[in-house]
Amino acid sequence: MIQLKNASKSYMQGAREVHALRNVSLNIGKGEFLSVMGASGSGKSTLLNLIGGLDQPSGGEIFMDGKPLHGISDDELTLIRRRRVGFIFQFFNLLPVLTAAENVSLPLLLEGTPFSQIQPKAVDLLKKMGLEERVDHRPEQLSGGEMQRVAIARALVTNPAVLLADEPTGNLDSHTSEEIFMLLKSLHEQGQTIVMVTHDPRAAAYGSRIVTLKDGAISEDITTGGLEA
Numbered sequence: 001m002i003q004l005k006n007a008s009k010s011y012m013q014g015a016r017e018v019h020a021l022r023n024v025s026l027n028i029g030k031g032e033f034l035s036v037m038g039a040s041g042s043g044k045s046t047l048l049n050l051i052g053g054l055d056q057p058s059g060g061e062i063f064m065d066g067k068p069l070h071g072i073s074d075d076e077l078t079l080i081r082r083r084r085v086g087f088i089f090q091f092f093n094l095l096p097v098l099t100a101a102e103n104v105s106l107p108l109l110l111e112g113t114p115f116s117q118i119q120p121k122a123v124d125l126l127k128k129m130g131l132e133e134r135v136d137h138r139p140e141q142l143s144g145g146e147m148q149r150v151a152i153a154r155a156l157v158t159n160p161a162v163l164l165a166d167e168p169t170g171n172l173d174s175h176t177s178e179e180i181f182m183l184l185k186s187l188h189e190q191g192q193t194i195v196m197v198t199h200d201p202r203a204a205a206y207g208s209r210i211v212t213l214k215d216g217a218i219s220e221d222i223t224t225g226g227l228e229a
């Protein structure tokens with residue numbers, strides 16, 4: 001479903017060129033739950049951002065469902081990102097002035113769909129995240145785990161082809177983290193394709209496959225089948 005062929009990404013840091021990714025080739029199948037591990041600075045976020053169309057490779061090719069994500073215009077990339085990709089982040093990135101239901105609706109509101117049309121779907125997703133009592137709460141009224149579950153509901157509202165998670169529990173305690181991983185695991189069991197970046201081996205073990213990056217290149221690629229509950 002997602003294909004990288006010799007993808008590379010370099011950044012300029014002052015006069016110095018940093019090779020964040022070096023000739024990475026990777027196929028991610030539909031329905032896979034891929035964990036991406038590696039030390040800080042190994043290129044995990046760069047890889048995720050290329051897969052999600054937040055950024056373009058400096059070299060090589062990336063395809064989603066056979067369509068190129070490289071060498072296309074920013075507008076085309078934005079459309080693919082909005083419609084085909086769901087993101088969750090370490091710091092949740094919820095808008096503080098909006099309720100949970102409004103935050104979940106945001107990706108579709110940005111496309112011009114009226115809130116009244118989205119609301120039932122937003123409420124349904126929040127229920128699936130165990131947040132039926134929190135629909136009208138604002139982020140400041142929610143715990144960290146609840147905020148991340150709202151963010152997951154928001155990421156799913158467009159029925160994305162792939163859910164991308166960058167250190168999704170980096171700001172949560174271990175018990176709450178476990179709840180988030182179980183939730184991702186159950187989404188995977190329902191067929192959702194997931195790519196999750198983590199530096200924590202225990203977290204990575206929830207994936208059905210673990211790719212490890214070292215200095216911007218794949219050093220290991222193991223299929224595990226995923227941690228049993």
Ligand SMILES: Nc1ncnc2c1ncn2[C@@H]1O[C@H](COP(=O)(O)OP(=O)(O)O)[C@@H](O)[C@H]1O
Nearest residue numbers: 011012013018020039040041042043044045046
């Ligand atoms: N926007 C950027 N500008 C310059 N250098 C960057 C940028 N993003 C990442 N890098 C560099 O690329 C390398 C890989 O970064 P990153 O993908 O964020 O690693 P990780 O997520 O594994 O910690 C690091 O050396 C980092 O400093």
Ligand SMILES: [Mg+2]
Nearest residue numbers: 044045046166
């Ligand atoms: Mg990172």
